């Protein structure tokens with residue numbers, strides 16, 4: 001081991017390569033979308049909501065700052081869970097809250113996927129699933145979407161299968177399986193099926209109703225997209241109470257802080273505000289998709305707050321040109337597929353700016 005020679009000049013080129021678990025050493029680690037700081041740009045790359053959160057969120061935060069920060073938060077998020085349960089018409093013991101839905105997905109993976117176990121998910125889809133499986137030293141079974149974004153149930157079946165993830169609506173495509181199709185997949189599995197509804201607030205349908213008939217379904221929700229709260233980090237899952245009881249043992253004791261829980265509760269209580277921002281985003285989304293098609297792109301019929309554009313101008317070059325003009329979209333590359341641009345639905349002014357820049361590109 002190398003030693004320090006002068007204070008302040010500690011050479012710590014460590015033996016970490018030898019210490020770290022081999023499966024961690026082999027990983028590349030998840031790379032989140034770029035979060036440019038400062039400056040003026042149009043940010044359409046990580047599917048944030050362009051509108052501010054409900055005014056009730058601010059009031060709840062002020063109250064929490066004043067009264068609650070001295071104390072630990074409720075480790076089992078009782079008030080938040082009661083609100084979410086009432087909204088969805090389920091029992092509070094069917095809800096588990098997490099530090100963003102990514103934390104919820106981590107908790108699920110840690111509970112169900114052990115070393116050498118198989119977890120399956122479609123591709124192209126949310127890239128975090130593979131990272132979560134790698135962290136467990138599990139094995140990923142990747143199921144390709146067809147060209148029209150459909151899946152075959154049988155493609156998921158694998159020896160040693162312990163968990164299936166399905167982003168529905170899917171990212172980057174924005175397409176969704178119907179609840180009937182998801183039910184068919186759930187029925188065919190002898191393991192939990194995570195229906196990741198991070199974009200459920202923008203979709204035509206959701207899979208919450210399957211919980212009554214399919215006890216292996218776990219629905220996850222996020223506050224980052226529909227509720228404009230990506231900055232506070234809060235998500236939750238709805239599942240059979242027996243599943244939730246096991247997952248409760250896996251989560252960190254205080255995985256949600258008092259501010260996030262208060263913000264989330266207030267946001268859920270303002271469904272009228274959600275409906276209002278949602279309808280603005282859906283209208284802008286259709287306008288964006290139509291404009292992209294007019295410009296020669298294939299844009300999927302999206303049920304998320306983003307549009308997946310392929311087949312127009314070369315994606316890599318366009319991404320770069322947009323970035324040079326302070327318009328950030330997400331360039332996505334998946335093995336075996338041509339690269340595409342995933343463009344978040346911003347305000348009308350932001351989308352006008354994007355389209356103006358796109359039309360003016362050399």
Ligand SMILES: *Cc1c(COP(=O)(O)O)cnc(C)c1O
Nearest residue numbers: 100101102126167198222224235
């Ligand atoms: C954004 C996103 C998440 C993560 O949401 P957080 O609540 O911000 O952690 C999960 N799944 C999908 C498919 C997403 O796009």
